[in-house]
C-alpha cells in the first residue's frame with residue numbers, strides 16, 4: 268500500500284474507529300459479489316451509518332486520492348463490487364431507515380441499505396408494495412445503481428420507472444439532490460436516471476424517493492407446460508400483443524425445471540414451462556385467464572396448474588426464485604456464468620431458438636430462465652473455472668449470445684448491469700459517440716476517477 272493510502276486509512280480509522288475494518292475476512296467478503304469474476308480486495312471497508320458520514324469518508328478519500336467502491340448487499344453478478352484498484356469499500360447496508368411512507372402519494376423515502384423485502388414487510392398493512400424484485404437481500408442503493416428489475420417488470424417497469432428522485436454523495440463529498448417527489452418533472456437534465464444504472468461510478472446514493480404500487484384485489488398464478496421453447500415463447504408474444512396486462516410471465520426450459528425439481532422437491536413436468544400471474548379485479552382476472560389459456564392451448568400448452576390459495580402461489584414463485592440456487596445442483600462445485608440479454612419482443616422466439624441450438628452443441632449445463640414478457644432471458648452456464656477448456660466454452664456461449672442479441676437490436680444486459688463482464692460490448696451495442704459521451708460525463712463528475720474505477724466503461 269502506498270504511503271498516501273496508508274495515511275487515508277489511518278485518517279478514516281481515527282475518525283470512524285472499529286467501523287473501519289482492514290480484517291482480511293471482511294475485505295474478502297467485500298471483494299466479490301455473486302459473480303464468477305475473481306475477487307479483488309479493497310484495502311479497507313467502512314460501515315457507514317448516515318449520509319453525513321458517507322460524505323466525510325468520501326472527502327478523506329478524495330484528499331488522498333483513495334478509490335471508493337460503494338457496497339450494498341453484494342448480490343450483483345457482473346463483477347460490480349470488485350475493488351480493481353483497491354481502496355475503500357463503503358458498505359451502506361446499515362443505512363436502513365425507512366424515513367417516510369406516504370399512502371396518499373403512494374410513495375416513500377428510504378435509505379440505501381433497506382431491502383425490498385424489509386420495505387414490503389413494513390408497508391403491507393397499508394395495502395401497498397414495491398414491485399421490483401431482484402435477489403431478496405439486494406438493497407435499494409444497489410438496485411438503483413444497477414437499474415435492476417425482475418419478475419414484475421412486465422407490468423411495473425424497472426428501477427428507472429420506480430425511483431422518483433434520489434440524494435447522492437459526489438466524489439468530492441458534496442451532497443446532490445436529483446429532484447423532488449413530483450411524479451413527473453421537466454426541470455433540466457434527468458440526474459435521477461443518470462445515477463440509476465451508474466454502478467457506483469458517479470457517486471454514492473444515500474436516499475431514494477420510491478413510487479409504491481397498490482396490492483391488487485385479486486392475484487392468480489399458474490404454470491403451463493409446452494412441447495418446446497418456441498411454443499412457450501410464441502405464447503408470450505401473442506399474450507402481450509393482445510394487450511393483456513400480465514403481472515408476471517416467466518419462462519424456464521427443461522434443464523431449469525429438472526434443477527428446480529431436484530432443489531425444491533417439486534414435480535413439475537421437465538419440459539419448457541411458463542410461470543404466469545394475473546392481477547386486478549376478480550372479473551378482469553377471470554377474463555384474462557380465459558384468453559391466455561386459449562392462446563397457450565393454441566400453441567400446444569397443457570397441464571395448467573393453478574395455485575389454489577396464497578400459500579400455493581408463494582410456493583410456485585419460490586420455485587421460480589430458486590432458479591439460480593437450484594442450477595448449482597446440475598454440476599456440483601461448478602461456478603455459474605450468468606448471461607442477461609434482452610431483445611425486442613418480436614425477435615425473442617428467434618433469439619431463444621438460436622441460443623438453444625447453440626446449447627445443443629455444448630457440453631456444459633446451461634439452464635435457461637427469463638423475464639420473457641420484457642424480452643429478457645438468462646443462461647446460467649455452469650463451468651469449472653480451473654479448467655481452461657470449460658472456461659473458454661462458457662465465455663464463447665456467453666459472448667456469442669450477447670453478440671446475437673445486439674445484432675437483433677437488443678442489449679447484452681437487460682438488468683444485471685455492465686460491471687466487468689459486459690464492458691467489452693459497450694461500443695458494439697452503443698457506438699463510439701455514446702461511449703465517448705459517457706466517458707465525458709464520468710470525467711466531469713469524477714475527474715480523478717475515484718468512484719468504482721475500472722467498471723462499466725471499456
Ligand SMILES: Cc1cc2nc3c(=O)[nH]c(=O)nc-3n(C[C@H](O)[C@H](O)[C@H](O)COP(=O)(O)OP(=O)(O)OC[C@H]3O[C@@H](n4cnc5c(N)ncnc54)[C@H](O)[C@@H]3O)c2cc1C
Pocket residue numbers: 300301336337338339340341342343344347348359379400401402404405406407408409410411412413414415416417418466467468470471472473591592682683719
Ligand atoms: C439469485 C440472484 C437472483 C437475481 N435476480 C435478479 C433479477 O431478477 N433482476 C435483477 O435485476 N438482478 C438480479 N440479480 C442481481 C442483483 O440482485 C442485482 O444486481 C441487485 O440490484 C444488486 O443489489 P445489491 O444491493 O446486492 O448491490 P451490490 O452488489 O452491493 O452493488 C451493485 C453495484 O451497485 C453499486 N452500489 C451499491 N450500493 C450503492 C449506493 N448506495 N450508491 C451507489 N452505488 C451503489 C456497487 O458499487 C456496485 O457497482 C440477482 C442476483 C442473484 C444472486
